[in-house]
Each structure stands twice: as C-alpha cells, then as structure tokens.
Amino acid sequence: MKIPFFLFCWVPLLGVTTALAQPSIPEPFTQAMNQVKDALTYQSDDGLFYAHLSGQTELTEYYLDGQPFGLLYSNPSNHYLFAPRQTLNLDAAYGDRLTFFAKFRWDDGFDPNYQDNDVRVDEIYTRAVLVPGQLDFQVGKFATVFGSYVSRHDSWDNPFITAPLPYDQVTSVLDGFVMPDAASFASLRNAPDNLNTWVPVIWGPSYTPSAAFFGTWGSWDLAAQASTQALSSRPETWNEMQFSRPTFTTRLGWRPDAMWALGISGSVGPYLNPEAESSLPAGTNLRDFDQIVFGADAAWSWHAWQVSGEFIFNRFQVPIAGNADVFSWYVETKYQITPHLFAAARWNQQVYNQVNTTTGPQNWDNDEMRLDLGLGYKWSANILTKLQYSWQHQQASFQNGQQLIGMQLVLRF
Numbered sequence: 001m002k003i004p005f006f007l008f009c010w011v012p013l014l015g016v017t018t019a020l021a022q023p024s025i026p027e028p029f030t031q032a033m034n035q036v037k038d039a040l041t042y043q044s045d046d047g048l049f050y051a052h053l054s055g056q057t058e059l060t061e062y063y064l065d066g067q068p069f070g071l072l073y074s075n076p077s078n079h080y081l082f083a084p085r086q087t088l089n090l091d092a093a094y095g096d097r098l099t100f101f102a103k104f105r106w107d108d109g110f111d112p113n114y115q116d117n118d119v120r121v122d123e124i125y126t127r128a129v130l131v132p133g134q135l136d137f138q139v140g141k142f143a144t145v146f147g148s149y150v151s152r153h154d155s156w157d158n159p160f161i162t163a164p165l166p167y168d169q170v171t172s173v174l175d176g177f178v179m180p181d182a183a184s185f186a187s188l189r190n191a192p193d194n195l196n197t198w199v200p201v202i203w204g205p206s207y208t209p210s211a212a213f214f215g216t217w218g219s220w221d222l223a224a225q226a227s228t229q230a231l232s233s234r235p236e237t238w239n240e241m242q243f244s245r246p247t248f249t250t251r252l253g254w255r256p257d258a259m260w261a262l263g264i265s266g267s268v269g270p271y272l273n274p275e276a277e278s279s280l281p282a283g284t285n286l287r288d289f290d291q292i293v294f295g296a297d298a299a300w301s302w303h304a305w306q307v308s309g310e311f312i313f314n315r316f317q318v319p320i321a322g323n324a325d326v327f328s329w330y331v332e333t334k335y336q337i338t339p340h341l342f343a344a345a346r347w348n349q350q351v352y353n354q355v356n357t358t359t360g361p362q363n364w365d366n367d368e369m370r371l372d373l374g375l376g377y378k379w380s381a382n383i384l385t386k387l388q389y390s391w392q393h394q395q396a397s398f399q400n401g402q403q404l405i406g407m408q409l410v411l412r413f
Contacts, residue, residue: 033382036413051092056412058085058155062112063405067192069392070168070404071200073113083112097129101142110204110235111195122207136214141238143205144231145212145223145251146265147310148297150205159334160374161388161406163204165348166312166328170198172365173316173324175232176275182321182355186362193400199232199271201293201314201328201350206231207238208247221253230271230291232316237273245270245287259302265295271316281319289317304336318355324364325353344374366396384410 040053062072062081072081085107092100103123110122125140143150149167152158162168172188174197179185188198210227229237230247247269254262271291272280280286292315299308309331316324330348337343348370354361370392377385390404 030380030382033380033413040413048095049093051090054089054091054413056085056087056089056154056156056410058083058087058408058410060085060112060161060406060408064401065403066399067401068195069390069401070162070165071111071170071195071204072404073109073111073195081112083108084117096132099127101125101127134216137212138214139211141207141209142212143207144202144227144249144267145225146202146206146231146249146267146293147251147295147312148261148263148299148308149310153205155386155408155410156384156412159332159342159344159376159386160346160372161386161408162372162390162404164310164330164332164346165350165368165370166201166310166314166330167204168200169193169350169368169370170195170200171316171324171326171350171352173199173232173271173318174276175199175234175271176273178272178276178279178281178319180320181357183357183359183362185318185321185324186355186357186364189363189365189396192398199234201312201326202231203234206233207235208233209239209241219255221255223251223253225249227269230269231267231293232271232291247291259300261299263297265293265297267291267293279319284319289319291316306334306336308332321355321364323353324355326365327351340378342376342378344372344376346370346372346374348372366394368392368394382412384408386410 037054042051043049060083062083064072064079064081085105088104090100090102101123102121104119105122106117106119108117121141123140123142125138125142127136127138129136143153149164153163155161170193176197179188206229208227208229210225212223212225215222225248227247227249228240228242231249247267249265249267251263251265256262268290270287270289272286272289274286277286293312295310295312297308297310299306301307309329311329312327314326314328318324328350330346332344332346334342334344350368352363352365352367355364370390373389375387379385386408388404388406392399392402394400
C-alpha cells in the first residue's frame, strides 16, 4: 500500500526543530530495546558458540520531478515512490576463528521499484581466521572489496539516502545485447536512461558469490577477491554461480595515522551476460570483453568533520565500438552539528570519452554532475531520521530528472 509522501515530512523536520533541545529517548524504550537484544542473543555454556539476530526497518519516501533518478525504478507520471525495507542479520561464531553472517531482506527490490515485495538473501558467508590479527579467508555471497563507499553503504552508516554517482547511475553500456556498429552504440546517449538494459560503473555494493583473503600488517591492509560477476552486474544476476567468467578485485589500504585512511583498488572481469552471446561478432565470446576498473579513495576526519572521496576510472571493452571509458569521482563532507544532528554534502561527476565511428569520434554518453545535500538526526542508538535533496544535470538536450527529495526513517534492533 502506498503511503502519501507528506506523511513522512515530519520525520526529519521534527529532528531539526528539536535538535538544540537535545531530546533523549525515554528510558523505558532504551531498556526495552536492550531486552530485545538480549532475547535475540544465544551463547553456549562453554562459551564456544555465539549467535545473535538483529534487524533494521527502513521507511523511505522519494519525490522525483520527472524521469527516474539514479537507480530508482519509477514511473515518470507518478512523482512519489514509497520504499519500505525490512532487514534481518544473523551473526554467529564458533570459537575465536570461525564466524558466519547472513543478511535477509524483504522489500520491492534492491533498488526501489513498483514490483511486488519479496524476500531474498543479500549476503551469506563464512569467515575463518588463518593467522590471528593478520590473515582471514572468507567465502560465500558478499559485497565487493572495491573502494571505500561499500563499507558504509548501510542506511545507518551512510549520511545520505542514495549512493554516490558511480554506484548509482547507469551508463549507456548494454550487458545483454551488442549494437551493430559504433555509431548505433554512441546514439544510445540520446535516449532516456534504461535501467533494464544499461549498467552503471558499480551497481551498489555488488553482492556476488565470492572468495576473498583479507590481510592486515601494521597500518596496511589488503583484500583480494574472486567473484562470479563484474562490478557492473545487476542485482538479478548476483546469485548466479557461474565460474567460467570470474572477476578479480583487490584493494590496498593504508592508515598513516588516526586522521587519514587511503586506498587504491582494481578490478577486471567479463561484464556481458549470456543473453549477449548471440549478438557478438563472429569468432568472439563473452570472455573477450572485460570491465576494467581502477580507483583511489581517501578519508580524513578531525573532531566534528569527516571528509571522504573516490576517483574511479572505468573501461568497458564494447564489441564493435572499442573501449568505452568513463571517469567518475565524488567528494563527501559530513559535519556533526550536535551529538545528535549532522549535515552532509556530496559533489559527484562522471565524464565520458569518445568512440570512433564512421562519421568520426563521438561521445558515447553524456557527462553528468550531481549535488547531494543531507541532514540527519540520531535520536538514539536505535533510531535515525534523514532528509536528502539532490540536483542532477547532464550535458544533453534533455534531462533524466533533475531533482530528488528523499526522507527516511531507520529503526534498528
């Protein structure tokens, strides 16, 4: 059932108007939440086995001024989109060296849309400590190790409601069909965004079947991951267990002091789906066309300030058209106004190169920029409200929606 947008207006506004008063959640509520946590926790008598069930409820309402914005599936004639989500997390451990995690979600799709609600498993993996404090091995279905955004993509940790542009905006690259020539491929930039056939640089956290090693040595950390899908793969393919076209991703991180965190990442692997095989050039196969991604990330924190950003170079090896390159970056700033209230701003840009056609070089997509402004209020360790305004512009004669307003209530237990 759709809930009118205006009913959620009170959520962030109430937090703003009461921020200076520093309200606190009533003690009975806090005690009740602690009792729920205790009731959902089990530990064996010998202390070897531990299990805990936690959850998170998200109520999000979007207002869109036209075409779908980012990875939101929306009907242009309906400016409002209500997106509820229920998440359950299961953490378990046996001894000091073996852990298990599973994330179950009930919603209308990983990216909000008008489909019927359904239950799915986004993450499920086992992690083993090989060398305490230095080397771990993880296998299952889990998020990519690329970059720094994924580590804070959860609604509780993300100061915004949406993801940065490289994780939240499709390009005109097709993963299920090959255009007959370079000019036809370049002409796709003149069409509205198509989330059903186009892919982004990185599709959100990219939860795919994977195996990974995690190492830590002093101020350095290294993650190396082999997965069954490319970073641009769409959520419908995240469960596919195909091992003939693996993607390899790695990230090297360095923390020189308590204020700074730096990292470089790389990923390579085929991005085309089996549906594209029938339209490939003669003598080629799906493994001949890779998505190649390089990234650098940095984060700085000082007192009430947090600043982070990423620069990402992405190349799609497109059949017939050649290399389709895109440069993406964003810079994000969060300021803690009071212990409860915070404000955030994020500037995003995406710039595309040209491909050679019979009539000369042509841009294969339209350069884009986006400004995100956020305001959040943490009422307690269990309740968070957020408000976001976004403005987006592309260098084209038309726009895929220019403004978005989002409001979100997050309750976790």
